[in-house]
Amino acid sequence: MSTVGTPVPPQQEGGFQELIKRFWGFDHLIGSALIKIIYYVGLAVILITTVLAMFGGGIMGAMMGGQGGGGGFAMFILAPIGGIIYLVFWRFICEMWLLMFLMYNRMGEIRDRLPPR
Template sequence: MKNNSSFAKWFGYLGFDHFIAPFLIKLIYWVGVLVIVSAGIGGFFATFEMPERGIGGVLLTLVATVLSLLLWRLMCELLILAFNIYARLVEIRNLLSHRQERMDAYRKVPSVRALNNE
């Protein structure tokens, strides 16, 4: 039974029913975090080689690293948000179609008045 659900899941990816982009965005996010932190550490140690920058250069490097991490996170969240909105809309569509099917089934049942008139 597990093979059928696993096959269905992979078929969903091949048929574009499920997206791989959110996973890739998360992977790219973590690579970006590593790059930003590495650049921040490099910039931090580079300011010690330039005595004219002083403590202001060190603080500027730290603030720039933190702001870069924050903006990177925000950009990645916005990309993932688009896919989450789509997923919620699909859920709403499915719920509404099930509701419509139940309403149609309810309408097909004859009422008591209709039975008494016959």
């Protein structure tokens, strides 16, 4: 079977070239996808910081010559509470950013529906 003369299928949408075209064209906003990436990076940072604070509190207390384990135990309890508070705040901030992009898109849809002047 020969492949000479067979038609080449058209380029599928959503490939790497489409991504580059969207990035350079400013036809589509990439902010919402970027915000999601930033959210997950922040989520990982909050998780790592919380775990380090939980287990690092006892170690730092022992290194500084603390006699009791009360400071380490308190940090073990307070660090997850602080992590949850930071996580809720971070989610709220990212949703506000995402809301700005969604409002922009919605305003464009409203503008397109208005009768021409």
